[in-house]
Amino acid sequence: MTEHTPIRVAVIGAGIVGASVIEQLAAHAADLQSRVGRPIELVGVGVRDASKSRPGINPALVTTDVVGLASRDDVDIVIELMGGTTDAADVVRAALARGASVVTANKALIAAEGVALHKLADNSGADLYYEGAVAGAIPLLRPLRESFVGDHITKVLGIVNGTTNFILTQMTDENLSYAEALAQAQALGYAEADPTADVSGQDSAAKAIILARLAFHADIDVSRVSVEGIENVSIQDIEAAKAMGFAIKLLAVAELTPDEAGVVVRVHPTLIPADHPLASVRGPFNAVFVSARAAGDVMFYGRGAGGNPTASAVVGDLVTVARNIASGSRGFSVTPYADLATRELGEGRTSYYVNVQVADEPGVLATVATAFADNGVSIQVVRQDGAADNASLVLRTHIATDAALSRTVETLRSLPAVRSIVGVMRVEG
Ligand SMILES: NC(=O)c1ccc[n+]([C@@H]2O[C@H](COP(=O)([O-])OP(=O)(O)OC[C@H]3O[C@@H](n4cnc5c(N)ncnc54)[C@H](OP(=O)(O)O)[C@@H]3O)[C@@H](O)[C@H]2O)c1
Numbered sequence: 001m002t003e004h005t006p007i008r009v010a011v012i013g014a015g016i017v018g019a020s021v022i023e024q025l026a027a028h029a030a031d032l033q034s035r036v037g038r039p040i041e042l043v044g045v046g047v048r049d050a051s052k053s054r055p056g057i058n059p060a061l062v063t064t065d066v067v068g069l070a071s072r073d074d075v076d077i078v079i080e081l082m083g084g085t086t087d088a089a090d091v092v093r094a095a096l097a098r099g100a101s102v103v104t105a106n107k108a109l110i111a112a113e114g115v116a117l118h119k120l121a122d123n124s125g126a127d128l129y130y131e132g133a134v135a136g137a138i139p140l141l142r143p144l145r146e147s148f149v150g151d152h153i154t155k156v157l158g159i160v161n162g163t164t165n166f167i168l169t170q171m172t173d174e175n176l177s178y179a180e181a182l183a184q185a186q187a188l189g190y191a192e193a194d195p196t197a198d199v200s201g202q203d204s205a206a207k208a209i210i211l212a213r214l215a216f217h218a219d220i221d222v223s224r225v226s227v228e229g230i231e232n233v234s235i236q237d238i239e240a241a242k243a244m245g246f247a248i249k250l251l252a253v254a255e256l257t258p259d260e261a262g263v264v265v266r267v268h269p270t271l272i273p274a275d276h277p278l279a280s281v282r283g284p285f286n287a288v289f290v291s292a293r294a295a296g297d298v299m300f301y302g303r304g305a306g307g308n309p310t311a312s313a314v315v316g317d318l319v320t321v322a323r324n325i326a327s328g329s330r331g332f333s334v335t336p337y338a339d340l341a342t343r344e345l346g347e348g349r350t351s352y353y354v355n356v357q358v359a360d361e362p363g364v365l366a367t368v369a370t371a372f373a374d375n376g377v378s379i380q381v382v383r384q385d386g387a388a389d390n391a392s393l394v395l396r397t398h399i400a401t402d403a404a405l406s407r408t409v410e411t412l413r414s415l416p417a418v419r420s421i422v423g424v425m426r427v428e429g
Pocket of ligand 1: 014016046049050106108132133304307
């Protein structure tokens with residue numbers, strides 16, 4: 001083995017991200033060789049449809065036998081960029097099982113199987129890196145794995161889905177309805193034809209699970225992760241939030257419980273003060289706050305998706321893994337060791353925004369206030385707008401448990417004077 005012996009790489013998936021990775025490998029081959037200490041050689045490209053025209057990719061390298069490619073003895077590093085959790089899992093397992101390192105941007109796979117895949121990598125002596133899986137180009141997982149590893153993280157909170165952030169930004173700035181903003185996001189290529197994974201919060205939840213594992217060195221019980229999307233955020237919510245000096249963002253939150261014996265992982269639309277740095281994160285951008293005992297608050301900001309930004313993270317991981325191979329070492333294991341239970345959201349405590357349509361008649365405010373008091377939730381601010389025989393009451397509570405707030409909302413629904421519950425959201429910051 002000399003400095004001229006290539007490190008052989010297979011890229012499996014040559015779509016938006018994969019094609020950009022292949023382009024970067026060719027464009028920066030000489031620099032990458034200098035940085036790694038050995039040349040990087042692309043020896044195979046896995047796809048679903050081999051007949052598609054793929055400019056810049058040698059057709060002789062293309063195959064549809066993706067597991068076969070990942071299993072080849074002469075492949076040192078497999079870059080998985082096909083997506084999904086079935087065939088991609090077979091590819092990643094085939095590589096790790098024989099000791100070949102893996103780089104992936106597949107958040108769904110890592111969220112679902114990351115712990116098992118890390119164990120497999122530990123057993124075979126392979127590396128497993130996935131910086132591109134969370135917040136695209138933003139270096140976030142490596143700081144959690146390496147830079148903060150001597151500190152004690154208490155909370156990770158951020159905007160990790162550009163599609164939903166674009167939609168909420170357009171609703172706020174242009175007064176568009178949710179449906180109009182979604183249509184605009186699709187027309188501009190920020191949202192897919194089927195936007196479910198993004199708008200339902202599932203994409204953010206996968207990222208929150210990955211962040212929580214790395215921040216707290218703990219396994220996360222996926223069934224206890226609370227996920228709420230933006231489908232029900234209305235223009236009335238946006239207006240009411242603005243009037244109170246807040247913005248609405250879809251936040252992914254992973255935090256230690258106050259007793260530090262558990263972790264809560266949650267994704268939901270959230271009111272944050274208009275002067276909070278996350279409120280100024282607009283359009284498709286992402287930003288994440290990490291709070292740690294010694295470091296305090298640290299914010300990461302940048303492009304959270306797209307072929308080139310994600311390829312930047314993927315090729316960065318590739319260089320790390322290739323350097324390890326060149327030096328005969330491997331990265332540190334991140335298999336969880338901490339005994340922290342995943343706690344249900346009901347045990348979490350936060351402040352809430354509640355927007356109710358009520359009959360515009362005397363005594364309604366007192367009736368509504370009593371519903372809060374009876375359930376142990378204290379009100380911080382109330383704003384009332386009258387309109388015809390309908391009035392809107394917008395309330396912000398002091399810190400309360402989710403369970404107490406849920407009971408309050410149930411009581412409100414049962415009151416004859418309450419016409420509808422327009423919105424209920426958590427308030428952060
Ligand atoms: N796009 C982004 O901005 C972004 C950002 C961060 C992370 N990611 C992640 O990166 C991964 C790739 O995303 P992408 O947007 O590049 O996807 P994409 O454009 O849909 O490309 C997927 C590629 O994988 C191939 N493929 C899919 N299923 C396959 C199968 N069963 N067998 C063989 N080949 C298969 C496709 O082959 P054909 O070309 O023949 O169809 C295509 O080349 C996903 O895990 C995604 O979550 C994407």
